[in-house]
Amino acid sequence: MKSLYSILVIITGLLLIYAMSAALMPEFHLGPLTFQGAPTEQTMGSVQRIFYYHVPSAWTAFLLFFINLGASVYYLIKRCQTADILALVTAEVGVVFCTIVLVTGPIWARPVWGIWWTWDMRLTSTLVLWLIYVSYLFLRKFSTSGQTPVLAASLAILGALCVPFVYFSIWFFRTQHPQPVMGGGGSIDPRMLHVLLVNWLAFSCFAFLVCWSRFRLEKLQRELDAAHAMRSLMDEPAHPRSAR
Amino acid sequence: MTDIAPVITVSNLIKQFGRFAALRGVTAEFAPSRFYAILGDNGAGKTTLLRTLAGLNHPSSGQVTILGSNKFRNICREVGYMAHPALLYDEMSGIENLGYFARLYGIADGKRGADVIRAVGLDPELTRPVGQYSQGMRQRMSLARALLNDPRILLLDEPFSNVDLHSARDMVRLLAGLRDQGKTIFAVTHQASLLEGAADEFIWMEAGKIVARTAEFTEMPKESAR
Amino acid sequence: MSGTLGTSSPPLQTPRPEAAAEVPPSAASAPSGITRATLLKDLRLEWRSKDAINSMLFFSLLVVVVFSFSFDPSAEESRQIAGGLVWVAFLFAAVVALNQTWARELRNQVLDAYRVSPAPANSLFLAKVIGNFIFVAVLETLMTPLFIIFYRLRAIGPAWQLLLVAALGTWALVVNGTFFAAMSIRTRSREIMLPLLLFPISIPAILAMVQATAAILTGEYSARFWIVLLGTYDLVFTTGCLLLFETVLNAE
Numbered sequence: 001m002k003s004l005y006s007i008l009v010i011i012t013g014l015l016l017i018y019a020m021s022a023a024l025m026p027e028f029h030l031g032p033l034t035f036q037g038a039p040t041e042q043t044m045g046s047v048q049r050i051f052y053y054h055v056p057s058a059w060t061a062f063l064l065f066f067i068n069l070g071a072s073v074y075y076l077i078k079r080c081q082t083a084d085i086l087a088l089v090t091a092e093v094g095v096v097f098c099t100i101v102l103v104t105g106p107i108w109a110r111p112v113w114g115i116w117w118t119w120d121m122r123l124t125s126t127l128v129l130w131l132i133y134v135s136y137l138f139l140r141k142f143s144t145s146g147q148t149p150v151l152a153a154s155l156a157i158l159g160a161l162c163v164p165f166v167y168f169s170i171w172f173f174r175t176q177h178p179q180p181v182m183g184g185g186g187s188i189d190p191r192m193l194h195v196l197l198v199n200w201l202a203f204s205c206f207a208f209l210v211c212w213s214r215f216r217l218e219k220l221q222r223e224l225d226a227a228h229a230m231r232s233l234m235d236e237p238a239h240p241r242s243a244r
Numbered sequence: 245m246t247d248i249a250p251v252i253t254v255s256n257l258i259k260q261f262g263r264f265a266a267l268r269g270v271t272a273e274f275a276p277s278r279f280y281a282i283l284g285d286n287g288a289g290k291t292t293l294l295r296t297l298a299g300l301n302h303p304s305s306g307q308v309t310i311l312g313s314n315k316f317r318n319i320c321r322e323v324g325y326m327a328h329p330a331l332l333y334d335e336m337s338g339i340e341n342l343g344y345f346a347r348l349y350g351i352a353d354g355k356r357g358a359d360v361i362r363a364v365g366l367d368p369e370l371t372r373p374v375g376q377y378s379q380g381m382r383q384r385m386s387l388a389r390a391l392l393n394d395p396r397i398l399l400l401d402e403p404f405s406n407v408d409l410h411s412a413r414d415m416v417r418l419l420a421g422l423r424d425q426g427k428t429i430f431a432v433t434h435q436a437s438l439l440e441g442a443a444d445e446f447i448w449m450e451a452g453k454i455v456a457r458t459a460e461f462t463e464m465p466k467e468s469a470r
Numbered sequence: 471m472s473g474t475l476g477t478s479s480p481p482l483q484t485p486r487p488e489a490a491a492e493v494p495p496s497a498a499s500a501p502s503g504i505t506r507a508t509l510l511k512d513l514r515l516e517w518r519s520k521d522a523i524n525s526m527l528f529f530s531l532l533v534v535v536v537f538s539f540s541f542d543p544s545a546e547e548s549r550q551i552a553g554g555l556v557w558v559a560f561l562f563a564a565v566v567a568l569n570q571t572w573a574r575e576l577r578n579q580v581l582d583a584y585r586v587s588p589a590p591a592n593s594l595f596l597a598k599v600i601g602n603f604i605f606v607a608v609l610e611t612l613m614t615p616l617f618i619i620f621y622r623l624r625a626i627g628p629a630w631q632l633l634l635v636a637a638l639g640t641w642a643l644v645v646n647g648t649f650f651a652a653m654s655i656r657t658r659s660r661e662i663m664l665p666l667l668l669f670p671i672s673i674p675a676i677l678a679m680v681q682a683t684a685a686i687l688t689g690e691y692s693a694r695f696w697i698v699l700l701g702t703y704d705l706v707f708t709t710g711c712l713l714l715f716e717t718v719l720n721a722e
Contacts, residue, residue: 076717131670138666145656146261147302147721154714155653158646158671161710165674165703172695173677229265230258298586301722320588331583333574335515347507348589389583 005212012205019202022195023052038195050108051192056200057100058126060207064094065133065160072156075149081222084149087156088140089214091133093207098130121167121174128166132159249312251276251397251428252297257306259292259452266292267303268452274430276396279423281439281461282432284449290432291401293449297430298325298399310397321349324390327401330382331389334375338385339368342392349393360388365414380411387415391422398422400431404438416442436461501593508597515574516605522570529566530609533559534616553683556617557676561643563609564602565665568647571598572655581655581719591716595648602644610636626689631697635686638700639679642707646671649711653718675703 021028022037029035041048071087074080105123106116117123136159140152188196250273259267266289274280282290295301296308299316311319325331332341342357358368364384374385383403390398398419404412412435419429420442433439436446440461448456516522537559541551575581584594617623625632647668654663682696 128670128673131673135667135670139653139657139663142657142659142663144658145721146259147656150717150721151653151656154718155667157714158649158707158710161706162671162674165699165706169674169677169699172699173681176681176691225263226260228263229260230268295722298582300582300585302720317588320586323586325582325586327579327582329577329579331580332578333511333515333580334577335518335574336511344507344511345583345587347504348584348587350588393587 005209008205008209008212012202012209015198015202015205019052019195019199023049023199036191038192039189044112047108047111050104052195052199054101054104054108055122055196056203057097057104058122059200060203061094061097061101061126061129063204064090064097064207064211065129065163068094068133068156069160072153072160075153076157082219084153085215085218085222086211087149087153088218089211091136091156092214093211095130095133095137097203097207098126098133101126102130119174119177121170124170125166128170129163132162135159248275250274251311253307253309254293254297255307255309257293257296257308258304259289259296259301260304265452267296267306270306270452270454272447272454272457274428276428277423277426278444279420279429279439279442280431280445280447281436281443282430282447282449283434283436287451288449289452290449292452294399294401294430294432298323300325321393322396324393324395324398325401326383326386326390326399326403328403328405330374330386332374332382332386335373337371337373338366338377338388339370341374341385342389345389346392351392356392357388360391361385363391364388364418378408379406380408383407384411384415387418396427398427398429400429402432402434404433404435412438501590504589504593505597505600508594509601512597512601513604516601526563526567526605526609527612530563530613531616533562534613534620537617538620550684550688552617552621552623552687553680553685555621556614556683557639557679559613559617560606560610560640561672561676563613564606564640564643564647565668567602567605567609568644568651568668569661569664571602571648571651576655585720591719592712594719595652595712595715599641599645599648602648603640606640606644607636610640623687625687627686627693629686631686631693632683634697635679635682635693635700638697638704639675639682641704642675642679642700643668643672645704645708645711649715649718652715656721675700678703 018030018035021030022035025037026039027034028037038049038052040046068087068090071083071090075083075087102123105118105120105126109118110116136152136155139155140148143151145151252274254270254272254274257267257270258265266287268289270289270293282293284290292301296303297310299320307314308316310316311322313319316323332338333344336344338361339357342361346353346357361368364387366381366384366388374382377385383405387400387403390400400419403415407415416438419431423429423444431439431443439446443461444459446458446461447454448458537555541555572581575584585591647664650667651664653667654660657663678696678700682693682700685691685693685696
């Protein structure tokens with residue numbers, strides 16, 4: 001396992017270097033090799049390059065939340081600890097990627113359109129998604145129940161049910177109140193698409209690594225708690241607080 | 245006597261709240277038509293055990309079998325539960341409360357509520373809201389609620405807590421009578437002396453385990469260092 | 471009042487209400503019977519504690535007045551933003567009402583008695599949702615004329631659709647609100663957890679309510695899409711909540 005993890009770290013590192021270079025430069029060299037990166041956009045110039053962080057982050061977050069839904073449903077059916085930890089981990093990392101989208105959005109919008117925030121479809125939908133999954137994390141944090149995973153899984157399912165409504169409602173709202181669309185509509189230059197996809201792959205690998213580490217951490221924490229629970233009362237007199 | 249099928253079987257019950265284990269492997273069998281008193285210090289796991297039997301708590305691991313079934317839902321009609329809070333609506337009178345809970349059990353008999361209220365020694369005509377009762381009356385009304393569906397098993401969590409001695413003695417007499425009629429009764433209590441003579445068996449719990457089962461009430465059997 | 475208790479108490483010798491064998495459920499035990507009984511009990515208790523009703527009524531008046539001081543637009547502007555204003559006011563009032571949903575049940579752990587009984591959890595849920603719906607609808611009915619007067623509102627589009635939007639929108643808030651109120655029972659900071667969980671998931675519904683109301687008031691475009699969206703939202707979330715409520719209620 002450890003060796004597999006190390007291999008993945010190296011692969012992800014290489015992918016990220018390639019993807020970021022491709023995003024930032026129209027042409028770059030890695031050692032003796034020359035690669036084609038993303039061309040400079042006509043109207044917006046170099047600022048547009050943030051697009052290659054903004055969009056793949058959104059796709060990665062979406063992927064993670066999809067896995068969260070699967071893990072939550074599986075947990076409710078099978079009550080399997082692993083599924084619960086997976087749900088927790090994907091929610092946390094998903095929120096981080098959502099935050100990246102919400103931060104890169106204004107950074108892009110400000111120089112291009114002069115405003116910090118546009119109620120663009122992707123940005124708005126990501127905001128709502130971010131709110132839903134942050135509330136999920138709050139529930140996990142504030143729950144006093146012994147069955148927190150059950151509550152969290154229920155919330156995750158309702159949140160996931162909400163997602164189509166979020167996209168539909170904002171889409172229709174946009175058609176009635178049009179605003180600048182970030183990332184441009186219509187067709188996309190194939191070189192740009194290539195860089196976009198490469199970045200998505202790199203981000204997904206990175207997300208996978210972070211999730212894996214967090215997963216291991218959480219699993220160990222829970223095993224520690226269980227061991228503690230079984231041992232704690234053996235060495236000391238009975239707890240003074242009432243049994244609940 | 246092991247030839248009588250046990251009414252409740254608990255095997256290796258573990259209940260963990262984070263880093264605290266309330267139950268650390270409870271294994272026991274309980275015979276029908278007996279009055280069990282569950283005793284122990286605070287934190288021993290008595291309430292957790294009772295709530296697990298009542299289907300209110302999900303064990304972290306282990307099994308509970310009641311009347312042959314692993315799922316509480318199947319046998320919930322045979323169980324009556326009572327706790328220190330009254331499990332009644334303060335704003336309604338006793339008979340109104342029981343009328344509502346009777347609907348939950350699908351009891352069509354309109355007189356049942358009045359009957360059980362009389363059986364616990366209270367007046368069904370009383371229109372005072374339960375919130376204005378004395379503690380003794382509240383616990384008796386709560387017991388009446390637990391008896392509505394004529395359950396085979398009664399699970400009582402500190403039923404005599406803060407109850408005046410007279411009411412408490414009456415309740416113990418009533419419970420002993422119910423045991424004689426064939427019901428199995430579990431009472432978690434700190435006032436074990438009340439149950440002397442009425443209870444068939446005293447179950448001592450400590451640190452999440454059953455440490456002793458005695459037929460008579462004596463001081464805590466194990467002299468553990470405090 | 472203590473009477474003497476005899477060990478032979480004839481009342482308890484009465485035949486047990488139902489044998490363990492399959493018995494067709496009587497009307498009293500059918501889930502709809504339990505829903506109706508619970509709903510009537512809640513309405514009766516609400517009516518008895520007149521303080522709660524009076525304070526909520528006064529509260530709804532206060533909300534309208536505060537909003538009127540905060541947003542003082544011309545008649546033309548008011549139609550544009552009235553949709554948002556009115557629904558934010560309703561949302562505010564709804565949260566206050568929703569936080570009270572389980573208050574009585576929690577006071578004496580009555581939920582334990584419910585969970586131990588054979589009554590299905592969904593009957594309880596439906597009764598609470600309908601009860602909340604009635605309560606919030608009453609508040610809305612009181613606040614609406616005040617809004618119309620203070621903002622000189624007039625519907626240019628089909629006014630009957632407003633009733634439909636109000637009904638669907640209120641149901642959306644109340645069904646999710648009752649569900650999350652039950653969830654927040656198992657959390658610290660109960661009163662803040664309810665809106666914290668409710669608002670993000672309600673955003674599409676709130677957008678629909680506000681846009682539909684604006685559409686009808688201004689008459690500039692059709693509210694049909696939003697009404698259909700609200701209806702679908704209500705259907706999906708009522709189903710979801712019904713499927714998940716029992717699990718959440720028993721998640722101790």
